[in-house]
Amino acid sequence: MTRLTKIAGSAAPLSIDNLDTDQIMPKQFLRIIDKAGLADGLLYDLRFDENGAPRGDCVLNRAEFAKARILIGGANFGCGSSREHAVWGLQQYGFAAVIAPSFAEIFYSNAMNNRLLLVQLERDVVDMLAREVTETPGAVISIDLEGQTVVSASGKPYAYSIGARHKRMVMEGMDTVDLTLQSLAQIEAFETVHFERRRWARVM
Template identity: 40%
Template sequence: MEKFTVLTGVAAPLSMINVDTDMIIPKQFLKTIKRTGLGKNLFDEMRYTPDGKEVAEFVLNRPAYRAARILVAGANFGCGSSREHAPWAINDFGIRCIIAPSFADIFFNNCFKNGILPIVLPQEQVDKLLDDAERGANAVVTVDLEKQTITGPDGGLIRFEVDPFRKHCLLNGLDDIGLTLQREEKISAFEDQRRTSTPWL
């Protein structure tokens, strides 16, 4: 998993509340078990018309936000089903941080496991960042995970909270497999001892 340390990029505003996982990545794209290739279908039904043409008004289709790295969203982001394809699609598009007043629990947890930093802030701070994000290409925001700060386009600083263990995992690029592999020597030693003591198993 890619490490998350300091992220600087354009923040895209998506103030809708209750954006569910089917809106993030519709069900017809869930056939793959690969984590790549889903970015083009992120928010598919909002980004494209039924015949596949881009909806010019949708935020991620606007020139200033096509390479957005941060998403500033409304409350209860990621609600609905538990599909892990939702953070896969967000990450594959290039968004590594989502800021919102609240998240659905399963989606929130899945973000950390896939290298995305979800940040919960009070509504008034989210509103300020949404206003900043409306600046288009000038909506450059820096998220510093080590310092737990968000720096806006005007230099304003917002502090955020994050679970220390999850922070450690993101800073070091450790998903569940990575955490397990940190104990590879002990696992190998146990397996060797078990083969010797119980060879019939």
């Protein structure tokens, strides 16, 4: 898989605190056995009214944000139930990263495991980024994954923190299974010693 070092593109502001996974991907779109078609369900009740007509007040229905690669969200983004479909839907819609003041823990792990980059910045910085892209739709935000910086539309850099494991997963396109397999030699060596000492524990 291609190594990911930079994400750049226009951004869509969705400054809603406590946006939960039930809102991000409503339950009626979970009745599938694969990942196909989840873009249609993304934030469905925010994007469409009860008759299925697009809501004019939803930022994602505005043409200037149609091709946004980065979503700027509110605090506690992705709270609620553990719903990996929410991550898949965001990716299928075209988002490669979400910037927010904070993320729900389970959603954070699901996202990083699927190569959706989550960037946590201070609330005032996130609010400033949202204002910039609202005032200048189509303005480009750039994320340097190696340097761990977000460069605003006005060119100002902001550093962000990310754990070494999650950083590697996103950059290299690895999930938790891939990471485990990287240590296969050590695992096998441990098993050899373990079962030599406890032969009774080996299941044949």
